[in-house]
Amino acid sequence: MATHPYPAELVTAWRLADGSSVGLRPIRPEDAQMEQEFVKNLSAGSRYFRFMNTVRELTPVMLARFTQIDYEREMAFVAVREEGGRETEIAVARYVTNPDGETCEFAIVVADSWQRKGLGRRMLERLIEVARARGLKAMVGHVLAENRPMLALCGKLGFETSNHPEDGALRRVTLALDEQRTHRKPGNAVKRSSEVLPMASDEGSEEASKKIDMEKVAQLIDALERDLAKVRSGSRDVQLLRDEVETLKNVLNSPIRRHHWVREGLHGMRKAFEGGLETAVADGLKAGQYIAEIGRILGM
Numbered sequence: 001m002a003t004h005p006y007p008a009e010l011v012t013a014w015r016l017a018d019g020s021s022v023g024l025r026p027i028r029p030e031d032a033q034m035e036q037e038f039v040k041n042l043s044a045g046s047r048y049f050r051f052m053n054t055v056r057e058l059t060p061v062m063l064a065r066f067t068q069i070d071y072e073r074e075m076a077f078v079a080v081r082e083e084g085g086r087e088t089e090i091a092v093a094r095y096v097t098n099p100d101g102e103t104c105e106f107a108i109v110v111a112d113s114w115q116r117k118g119l120g121r122r123m124l125e126r127l128i129e130v131a132r133a134r135g136l137k138a139m140v141g142h143v144l145a146e147n148r149p150m151l152a153l154c155g156k157l158g159f160e161t162s163n164h165p166e167d168g169a170l171r172r173v174t175l176a177l178d179e180q181r182t183h184r185k186p187g188n189a190v191k192r193s194s195e196v197l198p199m200a201s202d203e204g205s206e207e208a209s210k211k212i213d214m215e216k217v218a219q220l221i222d223a224l225e226r227d228l229a230k231v232r233s234g235s236r237d238v239q240l241l242r243d244e245v246e247t248l249k250n251v252l253n254s255p256i257r258r259h260h261w262v263r264e265g266l267h268g269m270r271k272a273f274e275g276g277l278e279t280a281v282a283d284g285l286k287a288g289q290y291i292a293e294i295g296r297i298l299g300m
C-alpha cells in the first residue's frame with residue numbers, strides 16, 4: 001500500500017513532436033486495470049525486453065506492486081491519452097530505490113505504436129529529474145545486450161554501459177545523478193560523466209551482496225507448490241501465493257536468473273505468509289516454517 005500522499009505536483013501534460021498531447025502523472029492504485037491492459041497489448045518483443053521472460057500479463061501480485069507504490073521510495077510515471085472520457089496508458093517509467101537508500105533501479109516501456117516519437121526519452125529524463133531532486137546518487141538499469149534501442153537511448157542520456165556481473169546476456173547501465181559530477185544543459189541530455197560512481201545497483205546493500213542460493217529457492221518452490229496443491233481454499237491470499245510461486249518459477253526457468261527479482265519475490269512471499277493466510281494455514285500450510293526458510297535464503 002502507498003504510505004505517502006499522492007504527489008499531485010508531479011502531474012503534467014506534454015505535446016509530442018507529432019502534435020499529440022499526452023498526460024504524464026505518477027501511477028495510482030486505481031490504474032491497475034489500465035496497467036494490465038497496457039502490458040497485455042504490448043508486442044511480445046517489447047514485453048520480452050521489459051520483463052525478460054515470456055510473461056503475457058501481470059500477476060495480481062505484480063500488478064499490486066506496480067500500482068500501489070510508496071511514493072517516497074519509488075516513482076512510476078504513466079503517460080496517458082484521453083479518448084472518449086477514458087484514459088489509455090501509452091508508456092510507463094519507474095524507479096525503485098535500492099536498499100542502500102542511495103541508488104535506484106529503473107525500467108521503462110512505451111506502447112509499440114507510440115515508440116520513436118520521443119516519449120521514451122522524455123519519460124526517462126523526467127524520471128532522472130525526480131530521482132535527482134530526491135537526492136539519489138545514481139540510477140541503474142539492467143538491459144538485455146540485444147536491446148539496441150534502449151542501449152542507444154541510455155547512451156544519449158549519458159548512462160555508462162558495463163557488462164553485468166551476473167548475466168552475460170545483460171548490460172548494466174548507470175547514470176551518476178550527483179550534481180557535482182554531471183552537468184545538465186537546459187532542455188538537453190545529461191552530459192556523459194567520465195567518473196564512475198561507486199557500486200550502484202541492488203548488489204550494493206549488505207543484504208543484497210549475499211548471493212541467493214538458487215538451488216534452495218527451487219527446493220522451496222517445489223515444496224510450496226506441493227503444499228499449495230493440497231490446500232483446498234481458493235481464497236485471494238492463496239491465489240496470490242500461487243501467483244507468486246508461478247512468477248518465481250518463471251524467473252528460475254528463464255535463462256536470465258535475476259537475483260534481485262528472486263529476492264523481491266521471496267520478500268513478497270514472506271510478507272504474504274506474515275500477513276495471515278488464515279485459510280491456507282488452517283488447511284495445513286506451515287507458514288512459520290516457510291517464513292523461516294525464506295529468511296535463511298535471504299540471509300536475514
Ligand SMILES: CC(C)(COP(=O)(O)OP(=O)(O)OC[C@H]1O[C@@H](n2cnc3c(N)ncnc32)[C@H](O)[C@@H]1OP(=O)(O)O)[C@@H](O)C(=O)NCCC(=O)NCCS
Nearest residue numbers: 046049108109110115116117118119120121149150152153
Ligand atoms: C526503448 C524504448 C523505451 C524507447 O522508447 P521510444 O519512445 O521509442 O524512444 P524515443 O523515441 O524517445 O527515442 C530516443 C532515442 O532512443 C533510440 N532509439 C529508440 N528506438 C530505437 C530503435 N528502434 N532503433 C534504434 N535506436 C532507437 C534512438 O537513439 C532515439 O533517438 P533518435 O530518435 O534521436 O534517434 C522503447 O523502444 C520500448 O519501450 N522498448 C521495449 C521495452 C524496453 O526495451 N524497455 C527497456 C527495458 S529497461
